[in-house]
Amino acid sequence: MSDSFFSRSGALHRRTFLRVAGASAATASLVLAGCSDTEPTPVVVDPNLLQLAQADPGLLNYLYLLKQLQTAFYQKVVDAFPSDFSAAEKLAFNDLRDHELVHRETLRFMLGANAYDTALLQPLPFDFSSLTLTSRAGVLAGAQQLEDLSVAAYAGSLRLLAAVPTAALLAKIASVEARHAAFVRDLRTPGSFADTDVVVSEGALQSVSLAKTPTQVLDETKAFFLPVVVSPSSLPTA
Amino acid sequence: MNFLSLLDRISSVDAPSDAAPRRDLLRQLGQAGARAAVAALPLALGTPAQAAPANNSFDAVVxxxxxxxxxxxxxxxxxxxxxxxxxxxxxxxxxxxxxxxxQQGHARFLRDTLSFAGVTPPPAPSFDFSGRRNNPANPVLFPNVLTDYTAFLQLAQQLEDASASIYLGQLAFLTTDKPLFDAVLRMQLVEARHASHVRTLRRSATPATAVKSWPSTADTAPTAAVLVPSTSSSGATPTSIYTFEANERQISTGTTVVPFPTILTGVNAVQSRAFAEAFDEPLPTLQATALLSIFG
Known part of the structure; x- marks a missing residue:
């Protein structure tokens, strides 16, 4: 269950949000207006719209958001494991939670002042009501969905980065994400670690990882961000 | 003689103008190869195994x-x-x-990449997984890998982990060729899935081996370890590929180190071995080349 952070928290938070999230030139004047103490909050901008910035900062914020989502997911799982989780699975999911947290904080550090949420008073809440986190089967299904999506997100976004060192560090993270994904898939269905739904099975790129664009990934994850809508329209596409 | 240097010299005779769109190295090689006398290619191809790789996209693909x-x-x-x-x-x-x-799909892609660039891909060497380098007089480094499942899995894990790491290392030389970078990154991700799976199989085999699905300082070390040259200047002693995986120092940009001890405290505290586990590490070209030459 997710409360609407922005509607609940009022104009101050809404203005803060717009200031940090509204990176495009087109919204600059509205952002300025929104920051004024005497002007009413502009109504033409959707307060729940999170517009990702252009270029590398936008891409890093996109990957940072996914890391926040994954960390929140595993935190929720480890805080209340399903009763049919084995002891070994609990240890492994504690590891997964730790890895995601390290990744999230690494991305936050890389973003510095560019992190979309630097001025937010509290973290973005995520809505996991589309998942069943009270059973092993439900947790594994959710974990597989998020890990496979994460791998496809890195596969589809690292080439869009301009900064080479950034891509090198993120590739090291992506590799561990692929290990996570295979691990969770094998827990659900032994031997499914690299099935044809996650590895290209024909054509010139046969046997390479499936890749998804930021637009595809954000469309598949939109239910987790509601009521916030994350827009990738300013991100590079080539 | 390095094949690349040869073709580079041929290519420089007729270099593209600065105004032309950037051509990737392999494409340059392809143009050079097409212009070069066909007879030059087999001559050059006889030697790349002896030449030290020069950290460019051609050598990375080879x-x-x-x-x-x-x-x-x-x-x-x-x-x-x-x-x-x-x-x-x-x-x-x-x-x-x-x-x-x-693996066959990946090999095919890499061969096609060389062929499209006008280069005849090198044939597969004759591999020997005992570690005797096709010489019965040499000692067996990896006993029973084709007869004993435990020994097989132990070598498979090290080869797949090394594969994920070798790919990570070579990605650095493909950054100016976006389509090639993209394909190689996506092959790397499949290698990492393989490595994870082999580790999972080791945990569930009889007898079971205590390893995680990601390299961890908590893993049981291999009894027949794949050894590569150490990077330390004084280190004459070869070292396990897992010494690279134990790295806890990540560079965000330039010389800036991500300050894990500072940012992973309080509500963000994690198990200390997670600093290393959360990142797969590249295996440098020197170590990668040495590793491959153990087998062929």
Whole structure:
């Protein structure tokens, strides 16, 4: 269950949000207006719209958001494991939670002042009501969905980065994400670690990882961000 | 003589104008190769194994092709050998068929990449997984890998982990060629899935080996370790590939180190071994080349 952070928290938070999230030139004047103490909050901008910035900062914020989502997911799982989780699975999911947290904080550090949420008073809440986190089967299904999506997100976004060192560090993270994904898939269905739904099975790129664009990934994850809508329209596409 | 330097010199005779769109190295090689006398190619191709790789996109593709040829040959031999024809391994046999097929797909892509660039791809070497380098007089470094499932899995894990790391290392030399970078990154991600799966199989095998699905300082160390040259200046002693994986120092940009002890405290505290586990590490070209030459 997710409360609407922005509607609940009022104009101050809404203005803060717009200031940090509204990176495009087109919204600059509205952002300025929104920051004024005497002007009413502009109504033409959707307060729940999170517009990702252009270029590398936008891409890093996109990957940072996914890391926040994954960390929140595993935190929720480890805080209340399903009763049919084995002891070994609990240890492994504690590891997964730790890895995601390290990744999230690494991305936050890389973003510095560019992190979309630097001025937010509290973290973005995520809505996991589309998942069943009270059973092993439900947790594994959710974990597989998020890990496979994460791998496809890195596969589809690292080439869009301009900064080479950034891509090198993120590739090291992506590799561990692929290990996570295979691990969770094998827990659900032994031997499914690299099935044809996650590895290209024909054509010139046969046997390479499936890749998804930021637009595809954000469309598949939109239910987790509601009521916030994350827009990738300013991100590079080539 | 390095094949690349030869072709580069041929290519420089007729270099593209600065105004032309940037051409990737392989494309330049392709143009050079097309212009070069056909007779020059076999001459050059006879030597690249002896030349030290020069950390460019051509050498990266050749190195990765040898790696994929090695993995494909390893699984092809294992699938025909007692280790995987044994009824006890019937349940996992298809997993290794999949691994073999995906390595084959990668090798095909890399061969095609060289062919499209006008270069005749090198043939697969004759690999020897005992570590005797095709010489019966040499000592066996990896005993029973094609007869004993435990020994097989132990080598498979190290080869797949090394593969993920070698790919990470070579990605650095492909950054100016976006389509090639993209394909190689996506092959790397499949290698990481393979490595994870082999580790999972080791945990569930009889006897079981205590390893996580990601390299961890908590893992049981291999009894027959794949050793590569150490990077320390004084270190004459070869070292396990897992010494690279124990790295806890990540560079965000320039010389800036991500300050884990500072940012991973309080509500963000994690188990200390997670600093290393959360990142797979590249294996440098020198170590990658040495590793491959153990087998062929």
């Amino acid at each position: 190195l990765l092709l040898k790696l994929e040829d090695l993995l494909m040959d390893f699984y092809t031999k294992a699938l025909a050998a007692p280790v995987l024809t044994n009824a006890a391994q019937a349940a996992v046999r298809l997993d290794f068929v999949r691994l073999q097929q995906q």
